Amino acid sequence: MSGSPLLPSNPGADGSKTEAFDVVSLIDDLLRKAIHAGASDVHFEPTSSAQVVKFRLDGVLNVVEKLPKSLSDNIIARLKVMGDLLTYRNDIPQEGRIELTGDHGDVIDQRLAVFPTIHGQRAVVRLFYEEAGLSDLEALGFSEGICSVLKQIAQKNQGVLLLTGPAGSGKSTTLGALLGYIMRKFPGKSIVTLEDPVERHIDGVTQVQITPHGEMTFPTALRSLLRQDPQVLMIGEIRDAETARIACEAGLTGHLLMSTLHSGTPAAALIRLLEMGIEPYQLTSSVSAVVNQRLARKLCPQCKKKDTEADTYEPSGCEDCFQTGYKGRVLMAEMVQLDGELRQALLAKADLDQLEDILRSRGHMTMVQDGMRLVGQGVTTRSEIKTVCGNA
Ligand SMILES: [Zn+2]
Known part of the structure; x- marks a missing residue:
């Protein structure tokens, strides 16, 4: 996807100014977007050069953001805080629940799973929605x-x-x-x-x-x-x-x-x-x-x-x-x-x-x-x- 509406207008070509970046709002925005789109899962996947964000929409995974690699640790740390996981353990898989505050429509439950990989930690947020009535x-x-x-x-x-x-x-x-x-x-x-x-x-x-x-x-x-x-x-x-x-x-x-x-x-x-x-x-x-x-x-x-x-x-x-x-x-x-x-x-x-x-x-x-x-x-x-x- 070209253009990153969630990123600051000019984060620096090498991502060097990212320390000041607001990871809290970034994650909140991404999750809100995912819920708005009706995504069933949000993947935060580390590669050798970036932290790739994917939404599962209608059963298919789609890349929605490629975030600077320098943000990876902060992103995972923020997710772990939200899921009440051990932020200092980066070497074990962990699972938790996330509670989103504010207007999050019909989402009733969100699960977080973090997993260590060779490129860093990978996180998946699974979103559960309120059941609609029986379809016609x-x-x-x-x-x-x-x-x-x-x-x-x-x-x-x-x-x-x-x-x-x-x-x-x-x-x-x-x-x-x-x-x-x-x-x-x-x-x-x-x-x-x-x-x-x-x-x-x-x-x-x-x-x-x-x-x-x-x-x-x-x-x-x-x-x-x-x-x-x-x-x-x-x-x-x-x-x-x-x-x-x-x-x-x-x-x-x-x-x-x-x-x-x-x-x-x-x-x-x-x-x-x-x-x-x-x-x-x-x-x-x-x-x-x-x-x-x-x-x-x-x-x-x-x-x-x-x-x-x-x-x-x-x-x-x-x-x-x-x-x-x-x-x-x-x-x-x-x-x-x-x-x-x-x-x-x-x-x-x-x-x-x-x-x-x-x-x-x-x-x-x-x-x-x-x-x-x-x-x-x-x-x-x-x-x-x-x-x-x-x-x-
Ligand atoms: Zn369209």
């Missing part, structure tokens, strides 16, 4: 087609809906939005969630904290919960064969069950369930749909530039987006609904290639194609889709 299903970025199928499934009193995607792909936000939709549409429904950990409190929902190494494991809780007769069940994640089996049974016996699964494509998720020991007939009669999702960064609306030739938008960079060209994130997804043909194939013990072939032959809308819809709308870029999907 319509506002997540799903295509109209996927959104309307999700609504149909959410209205049912049976079946299993699975979300797949890596960590940080917005799966719990989608689950939350689905619960919100069900609560608005059917206010009296009995909804229970099993989570590890409970990420946010939802009014009107019975939430259960799972202790994977204690007595309240997913299978134990799920088995006895079914006797409590909930109508809608949300399981944070299906991690083991037993949970998968009980989940499928629940979906078959008058419960709508929603959960997530670590897996690549929707077809791979179906195969994974079979590999976990779910019988093909159980799978085909319980699973309604599998949605695979990712988050792509949205173009900054303040500075995106139109590429008239390609009829798309490109990132530019402005103060508002810390010169990244992007601000906020949008969901892209692909969905597979189990229909007659797929059920037949699964019952005939089709493998992954065969399932993918069936989907291809019927013009299944892939994740990349869904991403290109967002590119066409000027919401994100082809290169972002490429980064997120690994090909495009």
Whole structure:
């Protein structure tokens, strides 16, 4: 990033006048800026020649400042004071909490971690924000087609809906939005969630904290919960064969069950369930749909530039987006609904290639194609889709 608005106008080319520099305000300003931008982490990284400051914005680390190396010790010392750490110990990792005074919006907690490296100490401040309410299903970025199928499934009193995607792909936000939709549409429904950990409190929902190494494991809780007769069940994640089996049974016996699964494509998720020991007939009669999702960064609306030739938008960079060209994130997804043909194939013990072939032959809308819809709308870029999907 060119220009350093946080530095004094003329600190001296070699940084020699920095002793008089106000490190306290520098750190306060940086943290305030980070919070204003909604950054999740602020990194203070020592290199051989500078102390580099990075913000993690929408999941991506961006360099926002390169401060003179001569400031490094003062910066780390100031952070340690703020975090109530031992300022005289530079040789051990330390962790603490920071309390910011003044107007710091919706930040509820800040953690500091300091670590010694060969170029000096490295510090990371992690920022935690107040949870916003449940997102609207319509506002997540799903295509109209996927959104309307999700609504149909959410209205049912049976079946299993699975979300797949890596960590940080917005799966719990989608689950939350689905619960919100069900609560608005059917206010009296009995909804229970099993989570590890409970990420946010939802009014009107019975939430259960799972202790994977204690007595309240997913299978134990799920088995006895079914006797409590909930109508809608949300399981944070299906991690083991037993949970998968009980989940499928629940979906078959008058419960709508929603959960997530670590897996690549929707077809791979179906195969994974079979590999976990779910019988093909159980799978085909319980699973309604599998949605695979990712988050792509949205173009900054303040500075995106139109590429008239390609009829798309490109990132530019402005103060508002810390010169990244992007601000906020949008969901892209692909969905597979189990229909007659797929059920037949699964019952005939089709493998992954065969399932993918069936989907291809019927013009299944892939994740990349869904991403290109967002590119066409000027919401994100082809290169972002490429980064997120690994090909495009
Ligand atoms: Zn911008």
